[in-house]
Amino acid sequence: MKATVFHGKADMRVETVPDPAIAEPTDAIVRVVNAAICGSDLWWYRGLSSATPGQRTGHEFIGVIEETGTGVSHYKRGDIVAAPFNFSDGTCTFCHEGVFNSCEHVGYWGGDNDGGQGQFVRVPFADATLSTIPDAIAHDANKRTSALALTDVMSTGHHGCVRARVERGGTVAVIGDGAVGLCAVLAAKRLGAAHIIAIGHHPSRLEQARAFGATEIVDSKDPDVAAKVIELTKGGAHSVVEAVGGQGPLDLAIQIARPGGFVSFVGIPIGTQNFDARRLFSHNITIGGAVAPAHAYIDELMRDVAAGTLDPSPVFTLRLPLEDAPKGYAAMDDRSAIKVVLDVSPL
């Protein structure tokens, strides 16, 4: 089968790799219909985090069950499914407590496992990992693209809002105008926030933030960005979602949180060294991550996609066939695309 392979900084290739096969009774083989490229893939694409040449890539995909192991009971050949960005066994203590990323058998797509950006994926713990995509969504091109967003960015944006305790009628500041930041704006709107401040510096993305429900826009490059948000919110935002990653955005998040407020950080904290513990202490600000237990949210968000009340599909601004995945990476790297959807096989 064809799949993307990482060869080095800015060097992605689509190559022939071994077809996956059922290895454990709880496995399923999924034929990928659509996959996505994630902003978090840019960390290693740009050489800013480690990746091993030859490793497989892609952690966002939806597809059709091709084959199931003897221990799979929820799914059968032909079912249409979405996978969260990691797999989990569904049976350990942490899965029962809903923190699927901390599963005792957690694993991520790509690396030594099949990546989502390929024609087929072996899915471990299929019953516990996958979610059903209803036919009405799968056969509606726009809704199907929305379902793809639930595998990571929309669930992550929602998680940021949950962890930042977004309240109906409340005030939320979202740092970052990438796909996750935009999805956090959409999630905040869905949860009933009355004031949503989007902080970023790409005009077209901030325009999309407005379309998703942002009520105010603040330029992240403005040296007075923190003061502006504090002024707009008369003392800081009750909820702050940091959706960039790294020290600077996290520092800003803590600066603009209202006394007694909540900060979540869903951007990968690469290079983050410390928190301003003194400010957290002095102002009773609660901070919490982080990586989204996407599986916990997909069914709930899928119902809203089905109902037509949730549409994150505009975060995908470029659609390419799988063989052009390297162009998709380049387009995300140079910021000409917010997020890329790959057409891998017909439904």
Ligand SMILES: [Zn+2]
């Ligand atoms: Zn588990």
